[in-house]
Amino acid sequence: MEQFIQKLRSKGISVTPQRLAVLAALEHRRDHPTAEQIYREVRKQLPTISFNTVYKTLEVLCQKGLIIKVNPLHEVARYDSRTHSHAHLVCRSCHRIFDLERELPPLKLTPEELPPGFRVEHQSVIFWGLCPSCQKNQSH
Ligand SMILES: [Zn+2]
Ligand SMILES: [Zn+2]
Known part of the structure; x- marks a missing residue:
């Protein structure tokens, strides 16, 4: 968790349980999951989180360069923690x-x-x- 807290702080974004959970869910995956798959993973930790929150969190993390979006044309976005x-x-x-x-x-x-x-x-x-x-x- 400490490394994720550092990451968020280094980009000047506030540390929230949602952001930490999304970063943690992505960290060890090498399969470039969709927002839907990340949502299912994050829900195990935060059962009340909405898909919309996960999606928005992914967008923020992308904008800040903490994760990247792999976007094969005409396909749903896939996310990657290797930047x-x-x-x-x-x-x-x-x-x-x-x-x-x-x-x-x-x-x-x-x-x-x-x-x-x-x-x-x-x-x-x-x-x-x-x-x-x-x-x-x-x-x-
Ligand atoms: Zn194949
Ligand atoms: Zn990749």
């Missing part, structure tokens, strides 16, 4: 998301190749493919 620059591998069939452990250097873009006035905020790299179990399912 270093890493690529994701997404199974196009079951939508499982895996981390690429290697840290990726940011691509250098020149102002000339960007739409005029566009300000890049972060780089997200996604590799699409089929996970081993979906490959197995497809072969028979």
